[in-house]
Amino acid sequence: MICRHKEAKDPILENRIRNHAKRYGIRTVAGQEILYHCTSHRPVQDVLSCIRHRRSLSNCENLLKPNALHELIGADEFLNIFDDDPASVQATVEIARNCSFRLEDVRYIYPEEIHSDRISVVEYLRELTHRGALQRYSGRPPEAISKQIERELQLIEELEYASHFLTMHRIVEWCKQQDIMCQGRGSAANSAVCFCLGITQIDPIDMDLLFERFLSRERDAPPDIDLDIEHERREEVIQHVYDAYGRDRAAMVAVVIRYRIRSAIRDVGTVLDIPASELQRLSKQLNSTHCLLAELSNAIIDFPRHLSIHPGGFVFTTGPIHEVIPVENATMPNRTVIQWEKDDIEAMKIFKVDLLGLGALTQLHRCFELISQHRGIDLTMNSIPTDDEQVFAMLQKADTTGVFQIESRAQMSMLPRLKPEQWYDLVVQIAIVRPGPISGGMVHPYLRRRAGEEAVEYPHPCLASVLGKTLGIPIFQEQVIKLAMTVADYQPGEADQLRRDMAAWRRVDRLERHREKLVSRMVAKGIKQKFAEQVFDQIRGFGEYGFPESHSASFALIAYAASYLKCHYPAEFACSLLNSQPMGFYSPSTIVEDTRRHGVRILPIDVHFSRRDCTVEPCRESTGGYALRIGLRYVKGINNKEAKSLESTQIAVQSIEELMHETGISKATVKKLAEAGALRGLAANRRTALWMAHGIRTRKEILPTLENSTEFRSLSLEESTAWDYRSTGVSSNGHMLQHYREQLRAQGLPDAKTVNNMPDGRRVRFVGAVICRQRPANASSVVFMTLEDETGFVNTVFWPRCFERYSTLAKTLSLLGVEGTLQVASNVVHLIVDHVWKPTDFSLWKDFRSRNFH
Numbered sequence: 066m067i068c069r070h071k072e073a074k075d076p077i078l079e080n081r082i083r084n085h086a087k088r089y090g091i092r093t094v095a096g097q098e099i100l101y102h103c104t105s106h107r108p109v110q111d112v113l114s115c116i117r118h119r120r121s122l123s124n125c126e127n128l129l130k131p132n133a134l135h136e137l138i139g140a141d142e143f144l145n146i147f148d149d150d151p152a153s154v155q156a157t158v159e160i161a162r163n164c165s166f167r168l169e170d171v172r173y174i175y176p177e178e179i180h181s182d183r184i185s186v187v188e189y190l191r192e193l194t195h196r197g198a199l200q201r202y203s204g205r206p207p208e209a210i211s212k213q214i215e216r217e218l219q220l221i222e223e224l225e226y227a228s229h230f231l232t233m234h235r236i237v238e239w240c241k242q243q244d245i246m247c248q249g250r251g252s253a254a255n256s257a258v259c260f261c262l263g264i265t266q267i268d269p270i271d272m273d274l275l276f277e278r279f280l281s282r283e284r285d286a287p288p289d290i291d292l293d294i295e296h297e298r299r300e301e302v303i304q305h306v307y308d309a310y311g312r313d314r315a316a317m318v319a320v321v322i323r324y325r326i327r328s329a330i331r332d333v334g335t336v337l338d339i340p341a342s343e344l345q346r347l348s349k350q351l352n353s354t355h356c357l358l359a360e361l362s363n364a365i366i367d368f369p370r371h372l373s374i375h376p377g378g379f380v381f382t383t384g385p386i387h388e389v390i391p392v393e394n395a396t397m398p399n400r401t402v403i404q405w406e407k408d409d410i411e412a413m414k415i416f417k418v419d420l421l422g423l424g425a426l427t428q429l430h431r432c433f434e435l436i437s438q439h440r441g442i443d444l445t446m447n448s449i450p451t452d453d454e455q456v457f458a459m460l461q462k463a464d465t466t467g468v469f470q471i472e473s474r475a476q477m478s479m480l481p482r483l484k485p486e487q488w489y490d491l492v493v494q495i496a497i498v499r500p501g502p503i504s505g506g507m508v509h510p511y512l513r514r515r516a517g518e519e520a521v522e523y524p525h526p527c528l529a530s531v532l533g534k535t536l537g538i539p540i541f542q543e544q545v546i547k548l549a550m551t552v553a554d555y556q557p558g559e560a561d562q563l564r565r566d567m568a569a570w571r572r573v574d575r576l577e578r579h580r581e582k583l584v585s586r587m588v589a590k591g592i593k594q595k596f597a598e599q600v601f602d603q604i605r606g607f608g609e610y611g612f613p614e615s616h617s618a619s620f621a622l623i624a625y626a627a628s629y630l631k632c633h634y635p636a637e638f639a640c641s642l643l644n645s646q647p648m649g650f651y652s653p654s655t656i657v658e659d660t661r662r663h664g665v666r667i668l669p670i671d672v673h674f675s676r677r678d679c680t681v682e683p684c685r686e687s688t689g690g691y692a693l694r695i696g697l698r699y700v701k702g703i704n705n706k707e708a709k710s711l712e713s714t715q716i717a718v719q720s721i722e723e724l725m726h727e728t729g730i731s732k733a734t735v736k737k738l739a740e741a742g743a744l745r746g747l748a749a750n751r752r753t754a755l756w757m758a759h760g761i762r763t764r765k766e767i768l769p770t771l772e773n774s775t776e777f778r779s780l781s782l783e784e785s786t787a788w789d790y791r792s793t794g795v796s797s798n799g800h801m802l803q804h805y806r807e808q809l810r811a812q813g814l815p816d817a818k819t820v821n822n823m824p825d826g827r828r829v830r831f832v833g834a835v836i837c838r839q840r841p842a843n844a845s846s847v848v849f850m851t852l853e854d855e856t857g858f859v860n861t862v863f864w865p866r867c868f869e870r871y872s873t874l875a876k877t878l879s880l881l882g883v884e885g886t887l888q889v890a891s892n893v894v895h896l897i898v899d900h901v902w903k904p905t906d907f908s909l910w911k912d913f914r915s916r917n918f919h
Contacts, residue, residue, distance in 0.1 A: 066096040067153055069146050070134045094160065095153035097143070100135040107133040109364045115336040122336050168413060175416050176314060176383045178231035186227045190258075191218050193234060197261035201268075209270050213257045220280060221258065226288060229416050232381070233290050234262045236420070239305055245298045246426040248622070251291040252279040254615035255543075264290065266446070267618045273534075274615050275543040283558040287416040292377075293619075295430055296422030296648070299377070303420060304399060306379055313385045316392050316401045318378030318410060318417060322370045329362040332370075337361075374402050377420040380410060390415075424648025425469035425623050432630050432641035439637070439681060439691065446626045451488045456625070456632045460485050462892075466659040467642050468631055470495050470624045472650045474837065474851055474860060481892040482512055489534070491621040496540050496612040500842075505602045511538040524592040525552050541614035542567070545604055553586035567604060576605055635663045636681045636691035644678040644696070653699065655836050655853060657795045662857065664688030669789075669797040670695045670743040672724065677708035699793040700741045707734050721747050721757050732761055741792040742785065751788065752777035787909040800855035802834065805907060818856035820896070825889035829896055831859055832882045832904050838875075852881060861885070861896045871901035878903055880910050 067079050086093045100110045111129050115121065118128050138146075147154050177186055184192070194214055198206040206214075221227055233249070240247040241263075249265035255274040259265045269276065280288045294302050307315055324332075334344040337358060374395050380403060382389050391404040403410075410417055433444050459465075461484045463477040471480065471491070475498045483494055493511075502508050513519035514536040521536045523529050531547045532539060539545055542564075549555040549563055566575040580601050587597040631638045639660035643653055651659075661667050666687040668674070674682075675697050684692035697708040710728040718724045721744060725735060738744050739754040748754035753776050780788060783804040789796035802809070806816065814832050815823075823829065833852025840848045848863040861883055868875055875881070884900040 066094045067147075067150070068096055068098050070098065070130075070132065072131055092156045093150070093153045094156045095143075095147045095150060096157060097138065097146075098135055099137055100130070102137045104133040104136050106364075107135075108361060110135070112333055112336050112361050113365065113368070116332050120336075121338045123338055171389060171413060173389060173413060173415050174383045175226075175228050176310065176381050178228045178235065186231065187218070187222045190221070190227045190230055193231075194218065194258050194261045197263060201261055207270070210257060213270055213276070214261060217256060217258045217276065217280070220282070224280070224282070226280070226416075229288060229290070229418075230258060230262065230264075233259075233264050233292065233418060235309075236292065236302065236306065236418070237262070237264050239309075240294065240302060243298075243301065245295055245302065246430045247292055247294045247302075248426065248619060249290060249292050250619035251289060251616050252613060253288070253290040254619050255279040255613075256288075259290065264292070265619065266622055267615060269615070272614070272618060274618075275547060277557060277560070278543055278546060278564065278613065278615070281557055281561060283556075283561045286411060287414060289417075289419075291419040291421055293421050293423035293426060295427040296424045297427050297645070299420060299422040303377075303379075306420070307399070307401075310381055312401060313387075314383070315379060315381050316386050316390070316403045317395065318375035318380060319402050319404055319406050320373045320375050321406050322373050324365045324368050324370050326362065326366065328370060329365050330358065333361045333365070334358055372402075372404065374400070375407065375419075377422065378407060378417050379420060380415055380417055423623075424645050425627065428469075428641045428645040428648070429623065429626055429630070431644055432634065432637050435637040435640060435681060436630075436634055439683075440634075446622060449626050449629050451625065453629060453632070456628050457486055459632045460491075460628060465628065465631075466651060467638070467649060467656050468624060468627045469649070470620050471628075473498075474839065474849060475841075478860070478893050478895075483515065488621065488625055491624055492614065492618045493535060493540055495620050495624065496614070496617040499612055501542070501604075501612075502538075502540055504605060505539070505599050507538045507540065507599070511536060511540065514538065524587075524596045525590055527551050539600065541612065541617065543614050545600070548600065549583060552590045552592060553583050563604075579604070634689060635660060636665045636687065636689055636693050639665065639693055640679045640681050643693075644698075650837075652794070652836065654790065654795045657693075657695075658800050658853070658855065660693060661799065662855075666692035667797040668692050668694040669745070670697060670700060670741055670793065671745055672697075672711055672718070672738060672743050673746055675743065676712045677705065695793070695795055695797060697743070699795055700737055700743060701792055701794070702737045703734055711738075718747070721754065722761065725761065732758065735761065737792065740788060742789065749776045750779040751785070752780065783909055800834075800853070801910060802832070803855035806855070808906065816856040817852070817854050817859045820859050820887070821857065821894045823887055823889075823894075825887060827887045828884070829887055830882070830884045831896065832880065833859055835879050835881050848875070850875070850881070852883070859896055860894065861898050862888075863898050867899055867901075874901050874903055880904055880907060 067082055069075055069079070083093060101107060107130075111122070111125075114128055115125050118125070120126075120128060144154065178189075198210060198214060202210065221230065233253075237247060237249075249259055253259045254265040254267040255269050255276050256265070256279050257269050257276075259279075260268060267274070303317075331344050335341075339358065374397070380386070380390070386392055386403070390410075392401055393404060394400070395402045405413075407417060429446065437443050460471070460480055463480040465471045465477060465480065470476070471494060476494070479494060479498050483490065483497070485491055485494055496502070497508055497511065502511075510519065514521050523532060523537050528537070528548065528551060531544055531551055535541070535544065539548060545567075546555075546560050546564060550557070550560050555563065563579055566579065583601055583604075584594070584597040587600070588594055627638070630641075639656060642649070642656055646653055657667055664687065666684050668682065668684075671694075675694055677697050679696040679698075680694045681691040682694055683690060686692075697703060697711055698705075700708075707728075707730050710730060711724075713728070718727055721735060721739075724730070724744075724747065725732070735744075735758040736755060739748075739751065739758045742751050744751075744754040744758075748757055756777060782798055783801075786796045786798040786801055786804060789798060790801065809816075809832060814830055817831070817833065820829055820831055831852065833854050835850055836853045836858075837851040838848065839850075840846065846865040846868075848865075848868045850861045850863065852859045852861060863871075863875060882902040882904045883896065883898045884902075885896045885898040888895045888897055
């Protein structure tokens with residue numbers, strides 16, 4: 066192809082191309098190298114080229130184009146450029162005319178599942194579904210279930226989706242065989258077929274869920290089935306899928322990572338030779354004074370930055386996958402990934418299954434195993450009683466640290482107000498603390514009605530069946546869709562389009578086109594304008610982040626099971642939670658302190674007794690009869706292999722030298738164990754153990770005189786706690802602040818438990834460790850911080866003016882002093898902060914990390 070960009074090398078290249086064409090008897094083609102649509106974007110192209118080659122603009126050498134003649138041009142200009150070579154232009158026109166391929170021409174066929182030859186795939190699915198129904202209902206299923214199953218099966222056959230369901234059933238059955246906990250969620254929980262196949266655990270008929278949200282004729286798209294899997298065993302399932310379907314016919318879905326303001330500032334700033342320290346400050350403050358940096362950074366916002374891998378999306382093909390979709394090796398070993406993301410494959414109507422890792426399932430499985438091992442009680446999610454009064458009493462007190470989905474500050478603040486009394490209340494609890502209900506102004510009316518402070522009324526009589534479960538207030542996505550169909554006369558196709566537009570919330574125009582239609586139709590039905598506007602506001606909020614009822618119900622099953630275990634088996638609950646990290650909302654130290662406050666004794670790391678993971682040990686003085694032993698995994702700098710080798714020694718070794726000899730661990734590892742206090746019993750105290758570790762030269766060259774050397778002074782309890790946090794992040798000696806309690810009390814500073822029992826309006830000064838900083842997008846720049854001491858949490862609120870005034874202290878200190886006024890309502894306590902200070906005289910306090918702005 067001949068290109069003319071008025072560059073010095075053009076004539077040389079053109080002459081070479083013409084000579085080759087003449088030699089081989091082929092035609093030349095006229096064309097241009099297009100890099101941007103207009104010349105004003107040339108600087109952006111230059112910057113992106115430098116980013117791609119990891120070079121600065123001042124050191125780009127010959128990587129950039131010498132001029133701005135790489136923009137899109139019109140036909141007349143193109144003809145003028147090649148007016149001396151009409152034959153090449155004609156060849157270009159002919160090629161363009163023959164390029165009639167469209168993506169819609171790609172024929173995708175989902176691979177048919179292997180089954181008995183005597184019946185069709187649909188009949189096989191029908192057989193499995195009815196067999197599952199008999200098991201689910203311990204005999205003949207109710208008539209309503211049978212009718213719904215048949216209705217779904219007919220639609221599945223009509224839309225040719227049977228193999229898709231069989232794939233998910235096959236994966237779930239394999240997980241069961243391998244003792245891997247899994248559970249379907251999302252819109253799949255609306256399906257009776259998925260329920261009977263064991264894919265989901267929610268009875269959609271009993272809960273009156275909307276099947277059309279999962280599958281309908283009008284959707285014209287594959288059903289979306291998400292499967293949550295124990296996060297530490299998900300890779301086993303992924304590799305099984307590759308093995309079962311073949312690496313040439315299965316691949317994971319890609320995700321296009323796009324530029325956001327911070328990543329744009331960092332990458333563009335690097336190209337402009339701005340120092341990394343200054344870029345870090347600018348990317349956090351987002352108020353750059355560098356004009357060129359700001360201009361170029363803004364220009365690439367939402368541009369693709371790099372290709373990543375979907376959390377768990379898989380696609381399957383009948384033939385080689387590369388014949389349908391471009392595919393490449395992933396960075397992770399033994400994985401392949403297509404070069405399209407989920408929106409691309411949805412547009413192509415390609416089936417995707419999502420195999421997602423969920424830490425909560427890992428924790429539940431481990432907790433069940435611990436209870437079985439130590440107490441001989443075999444529990445499952447299905448065998449846990451769902452009406453335990455002690456569990457609901459615990460939930461009403463917001464005692465949910467570490468409990469899946471209901472442990473965040475917002476959820477904890479809602480629990481005492483909503484006061485859950487049965488399992489379905491948890492379904493509402495999980496869904497109501499979301500932007501959808503909050504933006505729509507639905508939270509307070511629901512709480513008032515639940516408390517009997519407001520009558521349950523329906524804007525229109527026909528909405529009683531739609532909103533009855535939530536006291537006349539729309540909480541779930543399905544209700545919004547049903548509402549649109551019931552009172553705004555949305556047809557199924559319109560309702561599905563509404564669902565799609567809610568999902569595409571970043572494109573505001575797609576939702577706004579529903580406003581007039583929805584509001585006007587509702588008002589025409591006799592519904593008040595104000596309520597109609599509230600419903601539309603809620604739809605917008607749902608688009609940003611809202612839960613469907615089926616999704617919330619699936620999560621509520623896990624949340625209740627976790628609550629039951631925390632209530633009745635606190636040691637095993639905490640142990641399994643610590644062994645499943647990283648997951649959840651809180652740091653290991655906060656989990657340990659919460660466990661201690663529940664009366665469970667915390668035992669230190671000790672090479673004689675600790676295993677790699679945390680364990681439980683019989684203990685009469687501990688709540689529930691078991692204590693929690695911290696595992697070797699929490700010693701910083703020790704890898705899994707070293708922890709496993711230390712497990713094998715347990716009680717056998719009698720000296721530090723013998724420990725090194727028996728395990729083969731390094732001198733550096735011995736030092737880490739000494740600092741963590743794990744060598745108790747092998748030395749008089751921690752300092753002595755560390756000195757002895759420093760004195761050991763090699764495994765073969767031991768200094769026996771060290772055993773008789775002078776012992777060092779033992780650490781104080783305060784010092785031991787500080788060493789624990791520095792070396793492991795947790796401590797069996799208690800919270801750091803408990804060692805300063807007398808000092809704090811002398812200054813008139815109460816503990817968290819005292820603060821939380823004070824009346825509304827009381828002025829309070831408090832010092833606590835910052836464990837969480839949050840600035841929710843829908844909170845009008847209000848910042849929420851959770852402070853912790855040995856007795857519990859204090860929830861603080863910073864209005865924008867206060868946070869701006871004390872921003873440096875509020876953003877950076879891990880031990881914070883605050884003053885303000887208590888706000889107490891419905892047993893929920895908040896400290897409205899108006900003054901901040903840096904506590905002094907806490908010599909051993911270190912800047913431990915908090916969870917910031919998540």
